[in-house]
Amino acid sequence: MSTQSVVTAIRVLEAVSDNQPAGLSELSREVDVPKATVLRMLRTLAELGWVAQSEAQAGKWVLTNHAFAVASRGxxxxxxxxxxxxxxxxxxxxxxxxxxxxxxxxxxxxxxERLDTPHVLRAFLPLGSRLPMHASSTGMAYLSAADEAFVDGYLAGPLEALTPQTVVDPVQLRTMIVDTRARGYSINEQGLSTGITSIGVPLLGPGGVAAGSISISGPSSRIVPAKYQEYGEAAAGTALEISRALGAFSTKGY
Amino acid sequence: MSTQSVVTAIRVLEAVSDNQPAGLSELSREVDVPKATVLRMLRTLAELGWVAQSEAQAGKWVLTNHAFAVASRGxxxxxxxxxxxxxxxxxxxxxxxxxxxxxxxxxxxxxxERLDTPHVLRAFLPLGSRLPMHASSTGMAYLSAADEAFVDGYLAGPLEALTPQTVVDPVQLRTMIVDTRARGYSINEQGLSTGITSIGVPLLGPGGVAAGSISISGPSSRIVPAKYQEYGEAAAGTALEISRALGAFSTKGY
DNA sequence: TTCGTCGGTTCACTGGATGAACCGTTGGTT
DNA sequence: AACCAACGGTTCATCCAGTGAACCGACGAA
Incomplete structure (x- = not known):
């Protein structure tokens, strides 16, 4: 691996992101690099405007908005x-x-991205949230379109339960993926957050490779089983449109 | 400045962000660093999962979602x-x-963050958008609460016009800032985007320092002058509540 | 008073970062 | 078809910038 100081710097940056507000010794332990080095990295990143000392707690480090601004153009x-x-x-x-x-x-x-419901009762996920694939309709939808090797790898890893309803059994998850493929959409009933149900559909990019997914979410009291099919099909239609725009089915290559 | 390889790496990263999909020579010119060095940085950043070669155009580099994921926890x-x-x-x-x-x-x-209107006619800004301060209600609201030195510095810089309605005259902008302070909210009529009007109010953090702002936006056909006061006062009330939660007026220090 | 841990500093050593010069390829011009 | 400029990418001798063990003063707990 090349340019190890850069590697260290980025690892420090990610550690700050995960632990903020993070202390020096804490980060040093996390990244397994001497404090002096970590501090040098923090100072450099601070000069560049990516991290800053917390105003509330001196000596604690946090990410700045600038990091977000640069990365949003992902x-x-x-x-x-x-x-x-x-x-x-x-x-x-x-x-x-x-x-x-x-x-x-x-x-x-x-x-x-998120587009909100006008209803007072809202499912709410802040932008930038990271959801475990097995615990979300978007994740299961993505897995249903991902290649087998990826699915195998994912299911082999540790699967955390976020609610009592979260399915963490690999065998059961595999069945759910097969069902999702057959049906065209995934269903997640309170597996991510109690009281929230959502319906997901995968998006395909060039070459038909899984590129992401979309979902419809709401309180379980509104997203009832009787609506699954209607919503699932609506989402599938939308996904098809998006996938087409991404060039999923273009024969002209890229 | 310390750890120059890190500085170079981050500069390359930002250059990729600004120019993606970006070619090697292009980045080398942008950052003013030899191609070999830029390439080494790109490879390192790629190993870390922050950038990748574009699938569509070989040799072109792009940011990955991972960068976004790390930075969103800003x-x-x-x-x-x-x-x-x-x-x-x-x-x-x-x-x-x-x-x-x-x-x-x-x-x-x-x-x-953004919370959407249920109306079919929607003002739309993707999350992560960066708006010039002088051309947005959020920006003018922020400036109205920022310290004088910052305002002076900002108004001294180049001010771009985004629409024919964008105000770029420093003198006029200063008057608008004073008006915003007196009124409690800023108004931007089509200065950012033709057909869009918005109302902004600053948010204060600990010590009463300007920390951000909120705005109400919509088509100019709906956000008419007759509604400015109502919306402005509603937003000001909301901003007060948020500022209080941020500790803007706590006497207990931190 | 003692102890452990905190954020932060110092500095001699050396291995990793640097960048000029290079290669093969592509695409436009004549 | 011959030319050329610009592309992405590689090589390698030079040397300076990054490293990290040891250190400091401050603080809180026992």
């Missing part, structure tokens, strides 16, 4: 977002429920 | 967001228009 983020927002907007207006746009990130689904 | 982001989302949600339901939450980033306002 590539697949933008490309997918540009293709997705139009159809997604229509889907939201049709269903009147909250819709999410998510892309994969290291075993999690990252929520990159 | 500090002031989270703190302000946690304090703001409740009151902001109420404001959105009250006004039925789109509301935004923005924080400053190097002379721009960074949109970190």
């Amino acid at each position: 590539s697949s983020g933008s490309v997918i977002r540009d293709a997705a927002m139009g159809p997604l907007n229509a889907l939201q207006l049709d269903t009147t429920e909250t819709v999410h746009l998510a892309v994969p990130d290291r075993g999690y689904m990252l929520i990159i | 500090s002031s982001g989270s703190v302000i967001r946690d304090a703001a989302m409740g009151p902001l949600n109420a404001l959105q339901l009250d006004t039925t228009e789109t509301v935004h939450l923005a924080v400053p980033d190097r002379g721009y306002m960074l949109i970190i």
Whole structure:
């Protein structure tokens, strides 16, 4: 691996992100690098405007907005977002429920956009949330379109339960993935958050490769089984439109 | 400045963010560093999962979602967001228009959250958008609460016009800031985007320091002058609540 | 008073970062 | 078809920038 100081710096940055507000010794332990080195990295990152000392607690380090600003222009983020927002907007207006746009990130689904329901009772996920794939409709939808090797790898890893309803049994999850493929959409009943149900559909990018997913979410009292099919099909139609825009089915190669 | 390889790496990262999909020579020129060095940085960042070669165009580099995921847990982001989302949600339901939450980033306002209107005609800003301060209601609201030195510095810089309605005259902008202070809210009529009007109010953090701002936005056909006061006062009430939660007026220090 | 841990500093050593010069390829021009 | 400029990417001798063990003063608990 090259440029190890850069590697260290980025690892420090990620450690800050995960532990903020984070202390020096804490970070040093986390990254397994001497305090002096960690501090040097923090100072450098601070000069660049990516981290700062917390005003509330001296000696504690936090990420700045600038990091967010730079990273928001994320590539697949933008490309997918540009293709997705139009159809997604229509889907939201049709269903009147909250819709999410998510892309994969290291075993999690990252929520990159959200269009809100007008209802007072709202499912709420802050932008940038990372959801475990097995515990979210977006994740299961993504897995249903991902290649077998990825699914095997994911299911082999540790699977955490977020609510009593979260399914963590690999065998059961595999069945659910098969069902999702057959049905065209995934269903998550309170597996992510108690009282929330959601319906997910995968998005395909060039070459038909899984690129992300969309979902319709709301309180379980409104998203009842009788509506699954209607919402599932609406979302599937929207997803098809987006996938097409992403070039999933273009024969002309890339 | 210390750890120059880290500095170079981050500069390369930011250059990728600004120019993606970006080529090697292009980045080398942008950052003013030899191609070999830039390439080494790109490879290191790629190993860490922050950038990747574009699938569409070989040799072009793009940011990954992972960068976004790490950075979304941005500090002031989270703190302000946690304090703001409740009151902001109420404001959105009250006004039925789109509301935004923005924080400053190097002379721009960074949109970190959005709650949508149920109306079919929607003002739309993707999350992570950066708006020039002088061209947005959030920016003018922020400036109205920022310290004089910052305002002077900002107005001294180049001020770009985004629409024919954008005000770029420093003298006029200064008057608008004074008006905003007196009134309690800023008004932006089509200065950011033709057909969009918005009302902004600053948020204060600990010590009464400007920390960000909120806004109500919509089509100019709906956000008419007759509604300015109502919306402005509603937003000001919400902002007060958020600022209080952020500890803007606590006497107990920190 | 003692102890452990905190954030932060120092400095001699050396291995990792640097960048000029290079290669093969591509695409436009004549 | 010959040319050329610009592309992405590679090589390697040079040397300086990054490293980390040992250290400091401050603080809180026992």
